[in-house]
Amino acid sequence: MKPSSAPLPRGDATRAALLAAALQVFGDKGFEAASTRQIAAAARANIAMIAYHFGGKEGLRAACADHVAAVLSGIFGTAAAPRVETASQARAALKALARAGVRGIVADEAARPLARFLLREISDPSPAFARVFETGFAPLHARVCRLWALATGEEPESEATRLSVFALIAQIVYFRIARAPVLLRMGWSEIGPNQAAAIEAIVLANLEAALDAAGRRA
Amino acid sequence: MKPSSAPLPRGDATRAALLAAALQVFGDKGFEAASTRQIAAAARANIAMIAYHFGGKEGLRAACADHVAAVLSGIFGTAAAPRVETASQARAALKALARAGVRGIVADEAARPLARFLLREISDPSPAFARVFETGFAPLHARVCRLWALATGEEPESEATRLSVFALIAQIVYFRIARAPVLLRMGWSEIGPNQAAAIEAIVLANLEAALDAAGRRA
DNA sequence: ATATGATAATCAATCGATTGATTAATTGAC
């Protein structure tokens, strides 16, 4: 981020506005249901600027995917970096990651548009996002697998380890995706800090239980 | 279901064909992205028949929701019925439900269109589906919560119990929703019987571990 | 400094295509 003292060159401002608006609208309604007119209106820009800056609606989607990938690798790239060598360190690192995941994906208001867009791309991947999976997601997943292996004594790349990590991720993203039935059944009107804390407690308890059980098996 | 020996009254045949086609197309591409023309073509029916039989595209969606709700309550209504009175019986019932969930939602080819439509309605609920949540989903969730409580000694309607059941559901539906990244990371080309069995093993292991841990707490 | 020309950015207007919906005419069973 450059200090805002240097106002962005005229073009970059609307480009950024379009990207932010697209992330929001794509995430809210899905790619097909989102209209370029609505995005342009939200960005206070002319419709033609989408084609000018991104080549079209599909290009705008690809730019959103790249942006999401950059932000994600920025967050998790550093968060998962610290030296981890013992089983208890690995367990603590996994718990920290799960906590960060619940807060970032389920609770954080600022990250909400990003998370919503990301989860839509997960269930309906665009060609552009397939690349993000390989370059951004797979290495991150592999790193979490190594933590899991270190904490349990299992093999880092065994089928069970990889699927267990997916099951951990599942519990986090579910509360974002299935927000409607969760709110209804829990009698909540929103997922605020208190609700996120309750979810976090369950996810962490499940993580501990799964690590213990896997450790006993290995 | 009336025996097919009595050939359906002329109208009901195209009505059923439209419903099946809509379930498929809505599930594949989402409600907004699905066009009535594509649905009509898949059902070998005229576009106007959608308005004639269902009142419009939205009515077709509502009819799909009702159909899904009917099928679901038919499946789970009987599957969760058997008398359960001891903790070990409850644990066995939960494991059976998890197994049925993985097979029905993740693996079963026949149930795939239904599952895909259902999961789309979960993340983007239509007004018609809100009713399904209350009348169909919430009671089922409550019943699973009673099983959970019986198996662990926790309170059936405690926040922790209800969230734990959601976390169990999460692991099942995730492998349907996030199929693309899972296939990529696992090096699979599809989720067939073998892959479903591997997923099932992880989900069941996590269920056992969570039940044990919860039982120790309560 | 200032004028000039090139480039980048923005705009209103409009394009053909496709959307969901509707109409009027036709079919077919009883």
Add this chain to the structure above:
DNA sequence: GTCAATTAATCAATCGATTGATTATCATAT
């Protein structure tokens, strides 16, 4: 003959994309 079911044709509305004209920005020459 009657009426529910079906069809082809058409509706207005909206979609993403593109156009040509206009404005802003900046490097360069003087």
